[in-house]
Amino acid sequence: MTPFVATEPIQSLSKSNFPVIYRASHSGDEIGGVLQKSRALAIAAAGQLRAGFCVLWKSVSASMREFSGRRSWVAVVKCCMPFSDYIVYVDESGDHSLRSIDPHFPVFSLAFCIFKKSDFVDTVVPSVQRLKFEFWGHDAVVLRGYEIRKQHGDFVILREARARTAFIDQVNKAIEAAPFTVIAAVIDKIAHKKKYTEPRDPYEIALVFCMERLFYFLRDLGQGDKTTHLLVERRGAKEDAKLELEFRRICDGNNQAGKMPNLDIRFMDKKHNSTGLQFADLVAQPIARRVIAPDQPNRAYDIIERKLRRDGKGNATGYGLKIFP
Missing domain, CATH: 3.30.420 (Nucleotidyltransferase; domain 5)
Incomplete structure (x- = not known):
């Protein structure tokens, strides 16, 4: 999956004020990721992203990734599409x-x-x-x-x-x-x-x-x-x-x-x-x-x-x- 910077205002994607760094994967079921300094903050941010965007969700996970030369915790929301x-x-x-x-x-x-x-x-x-x-x-x-x-x-x-x-x-x-x-x-x-x-x-x-x-x-x-x-x-x-x-x-x-x-x-x-x-x-x-x-x-x-x-x-x-x- 290749992350991309959201081209829409953050509020249109989520109720969260956390930075959304991508919002779709090739498989179509990863709808967003949030970048934070710690794993706990990343999970919390993903929860807000899920609440603001998903109707049905599968999981929230976090991992250390590198973006623009910086390593940060990224939480990913995997969800089912709304009906x-x-x-x-x-x-x-x-x-x-x-x-x-x-x-x-x-x-x-x-x-x-x-x-x-x-x-x-x-x-x-x-x-x-x-x-x-x-x-x-x-x-x-x-x-x-x-x-x-x-x-x-x-x-x-x-x-x-x-x-x-x-x-x-x-x-x-x-x-x-x-x-x-x-x-x-x-x-x-x-x-x-x-x-x-x-x-x-x-x-x-x-x-x-x-x-x-x-x-x-x-x-x-x-x-x-x-x-x-x-x-x-x-x-x-x-x-x-x-x-x-x-x-x-x-x-x-x-x-x-x-x-x-x-x-x-x-x-x-x-x-x-x-x-x-x-x-x-x-x-x-x-x-x-x-x-x-x-x-x-x-x-x-x-x-x-x-x-x-x-x-x-x-x-x-x-x-x-x-x-x-």
Whole structure:
């Protein structure tokens, strides 16, 4: 780690009046150091620095170091980043295998649904709870696109035409009214195999595309120095471990945007009945279907399309939706 002199006023970094000599490490978790004549004073100063800057902290330590030819005690505060104002729910549609490709669904789609936490708690969750109470009288139902389309399990009620029309209309209204942003990637597996002699796993490609765009999205909102969690549904120990490994590799800099120390991943069981994961499930399939059959009427996509991340000119292609190759 290379120390550097703070370029901002000390008070903007800390409540402490002690000299802050650096405020970030390459790993992103050392947020400050204070220079003092003794170890005890350095530890005390670091405590004030932590209180003024960190929300969550790991440790405070002190060591003798040399700066500008002088040896002094330096206390370092290691902390976790404060949490961001946003939460991301992730789901996919289609099989990411390249060995056997379904000609009727030859794509893999990955969708990130990004919610501001205050909107999620105050608006999104209540709207879904009301929908479930209206159609089932309880909220134990998990909204899953596949089961809705097949009218299986709890969704046998949709075999009755009036109930089906009313339900689909209410779901569409809930998605349309919900304040959230979508970042998605769709991999055309047939074209991908034709173009590359050693094609990469479509899930890995889609993940890096979505994470890069999420990183820029959060940075533009001033959330780049805060931890944002990505919630993913559990698929099995082996698959989850592989996904987490790829996620960590991307965060460590294996992407076009650079290191992403502000992103973290958590896996959830279906039984948790997560509203956010249900939204992501309902979003991923219509996006994939749009790429497969762009001329086919797709009311769900028409609603989702307005949620896609866009550039300053309103373009979603490449910003909120990446189609590859």
